[in-house]
Amino acid sequence: MTDRIVLGIxxxxDETGVGLVRLTPDGAVELLADAVASSVEEHARFGGVVPExxxxAHLEAMAPTMRRALTDSGLSLSDVDAIAVTAGPGLAGALMVGVASAKAYASALGVPLYGVNHLAGHVAVDTLEHGPLPSRCLALLVSGGHTQLLLVEGIAEKITEIGSTIDDAAGEAYDKVARVLDLPYPGGPPIDKQAKQGDPAAIAFPRGLTGPRDPAFDFSFSGLKTAVARWVETEQRAGRDIPVPDVCASFQEAVADVLTAKAVRAAHEFDVDTLVISGGVAANSRLSALAAQRCADAGITLRVPRPRLCTDNGAMIAALGAHVLASGAQPSPLNMPAxxxxPVETIVAG
Structure with missing residues (x-):
């Protein structure tokens, strides 16, 4: 068996990503190219992603991003052996652009098509950085649209959700708090920057769903976001200046505290010794630092991809596609819908 090239879309x-990886006969996956075009600046004035x-933006960016990925890898389309594409979850119109493009490329090239799960891709991307995952591990996905704890028993075979957010995802809470504080969108980077100058113990913001009768592994950040807004409103009504760094640090500490505490607790309960954190919020400095500290104390191996791989990208879809291809899974039909x-349990769409 020879090396096989997998293209991921x-x-x-709001990111158009095209990635290329090499799958070797021994199952190793090597990143060859990772081209991304973001439309975040087009959404910034609205304070959030506008689906239309x-x-x-995907329609406009798909072909140029594909050309860039091929140029970066030194490959041509004729070198591609399989195509993987995000079939879901996500925005309906955005998904349709990628799925339609992938079908066209797969049909034209005569190669198999794999419609794969976006969330599983966030887990699979870590293998590009740190090598194969253990047979069982825990994944914490933290992004603008998802906050989930997943039990991974084979990245191409079985993923089970053991906890999720019941309202706002962590990234959504960051965006909404940033808006309250007149910080730029998306809210994660500016809040993280401000927090480094603040006191994380300055304000006692609540930790959602951490009571003894609350769901052990579910999350809630809506109440925290509201608490920040109410605190700021009270201070403004009293004519006091808002200590933005302290607010950011205290808010960020509340988010990181809940995420890491529940992840470590889940690792113990499900008897796993490896935790993968991915998604856009995984690049947050306080989350990574607190996770490293608590995992070290608990004897858990922590794996976090580099920041560029944590956000949405084509490399993660190509990586998952390579693992699915290696597993011998059946390709998706060309009439596969977005x-x-x-659900995260569906790794390959039929």
Whole structure:
């Protein structure tokens, strides 16, 4: 058996990603190219992603991003042996652009098509950085649209959700708090920057769903976001200046505290010794630092991809596609639909 080249296409939200990986006969996956075009600046003035704008941006960016990925890798389309594409979850219109493009490329090249799960891709991307995952591990996905704890028993075979957010995802809370504080969108980077100058113990913001009768592994950040808004409003009414760094640090500490505490607790309960953190919020400095500290104390191996791989990208879809190809899974049919609500348990869409 020879090396096989897998091309991955990602278009679930506001990044158009095309990645290329090499799958070796021994199952290793090597990153060859990772080209991304973001439409985040087009959404910034609205304070969040506008689905129609995202879809049009994907249409405009798909071909140029594909050309860039091929140039970066030194390959041509004729070198591609399989194509993977995000089939869901995500924005319906955005997904349709990527799925339609992948079908066209797969049909023209005569190669198998794999419609794969965006969330599983966030787990698979870590193998590009740190090598194969253990047979069982825990994944914490933290992004603008998802906050989930997943039990991974084979990245191409079985993923089970053991906890999820019941309202706002962590990234959504960051964006909403940034808006309250007149910070730029998306809120993660500016809040993280401000927090480094603040006191994380300055304000006692609540930790959602951490009571003894609350669901052990579910999350809630809506109450925290509201608490920040109410605190700021009270201070403004009293005519006091808002200590933005302290607010950011205290808010960020509350988010990181809940995420890491529940992840470590889940690792113990499900008897796993490796935790993967991925998704855009995984690049947050306080989350990574607190996770490293608590995992070290608990004897858990922590794996976090580099920041560029944590955000949405084509490399993660190509990586997952390579693992699915290596597993011998059946390709997806060419009439496969995009599925905005694709459950994480469905790794390959049929």
């Amino acid at each position: 990602e278009s679930s939200c 704008i995202a879809s049009r 599925n905005p609500g694709l």
